[in-house]
Amino acid sequence: MGTQIKDVIIKPDAPSSLLLDKHADYIAAYGSKKDDYEYTLSEYLRMSGIYWGLTVMDLMDQLHRMNRQEIVDFIKSCQHECGGISASIGHDPHLLYTLSAVQILCLYGSVDEIDVDKVVEYVKGLQQEDGSFAGDKWGEIDTRFSFCAVATLSLLGKMDAINVDKAIEFVLSCMNFDGGFGCRPGSESHAGQIYCCTGFLSLTGQLHQLNADLLGWWLCERQLPSGGLNGRPEKLPDVCYSWWVLASLKIIGRIHWIDKAKLRGFILACQDEETGGFADRPGDMVDPFHTLFGVAGLSLLGDDQIKAVNPVLCMPEDVLQRIGLQPDLLS
């Protein structure tokens, strides 16, 4: 008995060049089908959806095609009394969407449009005694939310509002035998979670706490013969995991441990030549989420048709320079 490597086969006629114009058209049109069934079903994550769309447009230098005023007004109407921001109107506030909203406002250089002090209070209020963060008042604990909290506060320049030492202690308690991180203490390592935790440690200046060689080995072993990266051992490759693994490797200074040309080939093959946009895998349906992570991945791989992306915050570097935020990276 022998395990078959789970992977995809890239067809010879798969796209092999970057179709930037098509992607920009796809994103620009996406927000206009507001009465579409699928679009309505995804309302619960709308704020993040807007962040994905705007960020990829900015990376392609097409941000001007989006309706700034409409979006800023929408965000303002999603801020709640408690300070937190929801995915959409009528939905409840959550750290996930609070971060997305703050990221969008940073792209537009207009964080002052919302009540920043209240956002800070909201984030602060979600920190638990053990240093962890709940996603909202219902108490789900996850290292993703630790990342959301410090990323939001870093973008607002208010990191000192929380107990940073305790927050670090909690995230480190989620470190595993393979050098990776899971959702909570004892949870299995997972590339998305590793991205959140390495990003968290970057923003809190604690990257030296990582076992970078061990973690880097686990991360570079995510690359499959197709060139794509998976998020855990024995799983299929995926454009979004490619981003999370690649960004984590960049943060820990080991991005050269994967085969960049092969990964580029995989990401390009996930484009849809007809509609524009990227899918999770070649031949699947595209969406804005994978479109952002496809383009951002290509940026980290050094594609000079795309703006430089920051691996920690997944935002254009020029935006972060404007804010004066430069998260640590290991060298």
Added chain:
Amino acid sequence: MHGRVKVKTTAQQEEEKRKEREKKLKIYVAARDACFSKRTDGVLDEEALQLTQQLLSSNPDFATLWNYRREILMHQETIKDEDEVQNIYEAELLFLESCLKVNPKSYGSWHHRSWVSARLPRPDWSRELSLCDRCLSLDDRNFHCWDYRRMVVRMSGVPVDKELEFTDRLIGSNFSNYSSWHYRSTLLPLLHPESPEPPSPCRQPQSSPPPSPQTQSHRVCEEQLLKEYELVQNAFFTDPNDQSAWFYYRWLLGRAEREEMISCVYVSREEERVAVAFSRPVNAQSVGLFLVLDGQPQRVEWRSVHPRFKQSPVWICDLPPGTINDISNEHNLTVHWTEKHTHRDCALYTGRTESWCRDTATDQELFRSELSVEKTSVLQSELQSVNQLQELEPLNKWCLLTIILLMRALDPLGYEKETLAHFQTLKEVDSMRSAYYNDLCSKFMIENTILKMEYAEVRVFSISDRNLTTLCHLDQLLLVTHINLSSNQLQRLPPQFAMLQCLEVLEADNNCIENLEGVYHLLRLEEVSLRNNKISTPADLKPLASCRKLKRLDLRGNPVTQSPDVESELSELLPSVTDLLL
């Protein structure tokens, strides 16, 4: 968003689908708006439960609806008696089970189940455990379910050994199960700790947080380790390409955590400077480090060797001018690390210009103690069995890498030649990761060179022509005066290079160095040879300007020599250099 295959459709099919979606949209929007308006009106009745149930069964990621349900359920708690509440929550669990069947990876459903389980007046944890069993039998990698299981185990006090048996069963039926191996890595140190503390057979509900490398030792007692080796060997002999077992094996072979300590104190009379090396990166400004000179506490300012580092294993400070510069005086220095209740003394005798006190890499068995089991015989037999497997599977990368690790643990210098040969094969059979193998091989060659240097008791570090692609362990080279890195493949001398505080001569000819960031504030540095590298502009040499004693600089064979006015620019940038070779 995941795994939806794009299918080609005709215009007619497309039109039919559009109509169907339009209908579904109407129903969905009506139900959603009904929910929202009820909630706005503060209605917390059973009809609202019905409405949200209808929406959530098809869209369990709609988090706000779960919130609304919780508000309703909490309200019901206040108006119903315990039995009725029990019934309502049991119905909720049934509903959740149907949601999880359709969508076993929904964060919202799993979190709601945890919430309900915690509020149930009479919880039935064994039912929850068997739900996990069933769910994991369908997908043994579902991390949501594993996390839920860990919560159930904690709440109901399932003994650790029972959970270990559970992983035995899963691994027995399928070796390729990373999630189970992971779970073992958290259970074993609890059940069979290496420390003398008595093993606790049963974890108490709500007990201390689970283990992690940060909160407790990850080491496992030797007897159990031997059993574990056997289990893993079974796994990788059965399926040598299954990475799960190999990852786990590398963990079992893992190095003991290093004791936190001051590994070296160095004092220089001429510079009136003290350098301190730690066993791990610290921020000396905040860990309570203080220095006593001849019985007098000194007010000094600690700084890391390079402005890039807020955390560093090497820190330096200047003593007040005139305190130790008289060569006829003897001085006694102590550095205290108050946070760790440890210190290190260093005596500077009359007539000496410098002094140090340290544990060497060989004293600390720094690179040898890679394995948890110190007994050579155990490692030898491990190496034998992995070698056997390699004969059957000569191109198996996992096997090759493991052999390298075992050889290093046994005798890093003795096996150097074999190690290099195995690395060569590895790079060929797994070319996608050749850069990883290059860096790992560089690390091992640097470790070997440090060991050789320490056996020879010299301060010369020479590692030329070794295909080095990266530099590491530079904190171990604090006392080195001469370094030769020539004929390797280095692209930079990174900021960590500034830890070589005693360096006088740097040779790094025939590399591809384009960045000299780490040749920074090396106050003793006199000679630098960088022939045939890739330094392209005078600006790249800027860090050298902080090395005030630099006299000789050889830049022959670098692109920078071609730039106009290079000579005048460099003489302005580096006024101390009298011997410039372009």
